[in-house]
Amino acid sequence: MTRLNESVPASLTKARLPEIRARSFDCERDQLSPIENLLSRKQQSKLQAIATILDYQRGNSTIFSESEDAHFVYSVISGIVRISRHSEGGRRQVLAFMLPGDLFGLPDAGIYANTAETVCPASLYRVPWRQLRETMLSEPELQLNLLIRLAFDLRQAQRRIMILGQQNTLQKLASFLLDFVQYTDFYDVRNHRLTLPLTRFDLGDYLGIAPETVARAFAKLELAGLVRRNSPRHIEIPDVAALRQVVAGGRRQQRP
Amino acid sequence: MTRLNESVPASLTKARLPEIRARSFDCERDQLSPIENLLSRKQQSKLQAIATILDYQRGNSTIFSESEDAHFVYSVISGIVRISRHSEGGRRQVLAFMLPGDLFGLPDAGIYANTAETVCPASLYRVPWRQLRETMLSEPELQLNLLIRLAFDLRQAQRRIMILGQQNTLQKLASFLLDFVQYTDFYDVRNHRLTLPLTRFDLGDYLGIAPETVARAFAKLELAGLVRRNSPRHIEIPDVAALRQVVAGGRRQQRP
DNA sequence: CGTGTGATTGAAATGCTTCAATTATCGTGG
DNA sequence: CCACGATAATTGAAGCATTTCAATCACACG
Numbered sequence: 012m013t014r015l016n017e018s019v020p021a022s023l024t025k026a027r028l029p030e031i032r033a034r035s036f037d038c039e040r041d042q043l044s045p046i047e048n049l050l051s052r053k054q055q056s057k058l059q060a061i062a063t064i065l066d067y068q069r070g071n072s073t074i075f076s077e078s079e080d081a082h083f084v085y086s087v088i089s090g091i092v093r094i095s096r097h098s099e100g101g102r103r104q105v106l107a108f109m110l111p112g113d114l115f116g117l118p119d120a121g122i123y124a125n126t127a128e129t130v131c132p133a134s135l136y137r138v139p140w141r142q143l144r145e146t147m148l149s150e151p152e153l154q155l156n157l158l159i160r161l162a163f164d165l166r167q168a169q170r171r172i173m174i175l176g177q178q179n180t181l182q183k184l185a186s187f188l189l190d191f192v193q194y195t196d197f198y199d200v201r202n203h204r205l206t207l208p209l210t211r212f213d214l215g216d217y218l219g220i221a222p223e224t225v226a227r228a229f230a231k232l233e234l235a236g237l238v239r240r241n242s243p244r245h246i247e248i249p250d251v252a253a254l255r256q257v258v259a260g261g262r263r264q265q266r267p
Numbered sequence: 268m269t270r271l272n273e274s275v276p277a278s279l280t281k282a283r284l285p286e287i288r289a290r291s292f293d294c295e296r297d298q299l300s301p302i303e304n305l306l307s308r309k310q311q312s313k314l315q316a317i318a319t320i321l322d323y324q325r326g327n328s329t330i331f332s333e334s335e336d337a338h339f340v341y342s343v344i345s346g347i348v349r350i351s352r353h354s355e356g357g358r359r360q361v362l363a364f365m366l367p368g369d370l371f372g373l374p375d376a377g378i379y380a381n382t383a384e385t386v387c388p389a390s391l392y393r394v395p396w397r398q399l400r401e402t403m404l405s406e407p408e409l410q411l412n413l414l415i416r417l418a419f420d421l422r423q424a425q426r427r428i429m430i431l432g433q434q435n436t437l438q439k440l441a442s443f444l445l446d447f448v449q450y451t452d453f454y455d456v457r458n459h460r461l462t463l464p465l466t467r468f469d470l471g472d473y474l475g476i477a478p479e480t481v482a483r484a485f486a487k488l489e490l491a492g493l494v495r496r497n498s499p500r501h502i503e504i505p506d507v508a509a510l511r512q513v514v515a516g517g518r519r520q521q522r523p
Numbered sequence: 524c525g526t527g528t529g530a531t532t533g534a535a536a537t538g539c540t541t542c543a544a545t546t547a548t549c550g551t552g553g
Numbered sequence: 554c555c556a557c558g559a560t561a562a563t564t565g566a567a568g569c570a571t572t573t574c575a576a577t578c579a580c581a582c583g
Contacts, residue, residue: 466528466529466530467529467530467531468529478529478530479530479531479532481530482530482531482532483531483532485530485531486531486532499529499530499531518540
């Protein structure tokens with residue numbers, strides 16, 4: 012079962028190509044906030060000239076697996092991609108969810124260090140690493156933008172370290188929800204409704220807690236009136252600012 | 268109190284300059300293993316031409332603080348630098364310990380995202396970011412090496428996420444010790460003696476656990492015959508392979 | 524030689540995981 | 554479109570791990 016089974020490479024002659032974006036140096040720090048386009052039109056077209064569009068029709072499709080030979084780098088156009096790695100014991104840790112505009116799949120010694128799978132239907136740019144490498148060498152400005160992008164990803168990873176290192180379950184879940192609220196693809200600001208294409212397993216493996224604990228944390232937040240579960244994957248968040256208060260508190264839960 | 272108070276910039280005319288190193292694509296993955304020098308002589312000298320050497324005589328000196336304007340990038344020549352960030356509650360999380368050959372201080376929107384402090388006496392290269400940026404644009408190969416370096420740092424951060432997300436106290440401590448054992452600066456292979464210039468507070472903030480818990484974990488490892496505390500900062504590790512077994516086990520402690 | 528900081532250990536409280544059972548949800552095929 | 558089955562989600566209860574508070578001990582440095 013190769014990873015191309017479920018993908019339908021689309022033509023590059025589409026009228027309006029989605030943008031390949033790099034994060035700006037000037038974006039809000041420590042936020043998954045809307046991203047700016049740092050690439051010039053010329054750089055965009057350079058990238059798109061060597062890119063292929065892949066459409067994954069369903070969730071849980073493998074894009075690539077850890078320890079495979081790495082030939083391509085990817086960028087999310089729409090949907091969500093789950094980046095994960097397995098420990099020796101076989102336990103899965105979700106390292107990140109890649110959202111529209113994100114870049115992933117950089118090779119490590121010619122090999123993928125992580126596994127990438129779709130969480131829901133998704134479309135991606137696929138860029139051959141070899142060509143990207145050559146383009147970067149001939150276009151230093153483009154390369155610098157990718158370097159800045161990578162620096163941003165590093166800070167995101169550091170943010171996750173902060174969260175995993177010093178937040179309790181309730182705060183972890185709140186942090187996660189606050190991240191997703193930034194994306195209008197998933198959060199309807201008017202109705203305060205968040206659509207999570209993730210299971211409690213995904214969430215647990217992302218936050219470093221058991222899926223049961225995730226469910227319990229949702230229950231607690233609901234009891235406190237901070238969220239409302241219309242269904243497991245449709246969450247209403249009436250007051251985002253109140254959720255932020257949960258994160259701001261100490262490690263232990265505040266006494267009433 | 269500026270950060271230059273304790274530093275003594277040395278002359279650049281030293282006979283043999285320590286190398287500024289970049290990690291190789293081909294180095295062992297997920298290991299703080301000895302690193303290869305990826306930069307050519309020409310690239311080395313380009314960097315060293317714009318670098319200053321700083322010598323910090325003592326530990327706990329601040330190199331830079333989070334939210335300061337960022338003008339320099341640093342590389343460790345000798346010693347250890349602690350990279351940390353504080354949460355809203357003021358709690359400190361140590362994101363990484365920078366060891367000889369490591370690079371740190373990349374600006375985020377012109378500002379340092381983290382705090383960098385010496386853990387013990389240390390000497391560093393200091394490179395003006397503005398000049399480094401220009402050099403990268405005129406030397407794409409050099410830039411690519413720095414990009415690869417950054418990719419390595421990202422994978423290191425991901426490794427920390429794995430550890431924080433799914434290891435218990437004993438495993439976290441064991442993982443940490445195994446990392447440090449790789450560095451001959453701190454581990455004497457002949458006597459199996461590890462010298463840790465870190466306090467239990469540093470360690471706790473790094474592993475996301477209370478310092479008391481660190482002490483207890485050391486006690487457990489000692490009881491199991493896996494380490495021996497000659498003094499709090501002088502640890503004997505008779506059998507490194509046995510320590511690895513601790514990490515390999517499940518999250519819960521194995522029954523006897 | 525004293526003092527302050529770091530390290531260790533004890534004991535109680537709390538939070539998280541695990542196992543187990545039940546209920547809800549979603550995708551699929553009839 | 555509905556019913557079904559598989560999978561996900563929820564909740565309960567017990568056990569264990571970690572934190573916290575507190576007290577003591579060790580050590581380095583002036």
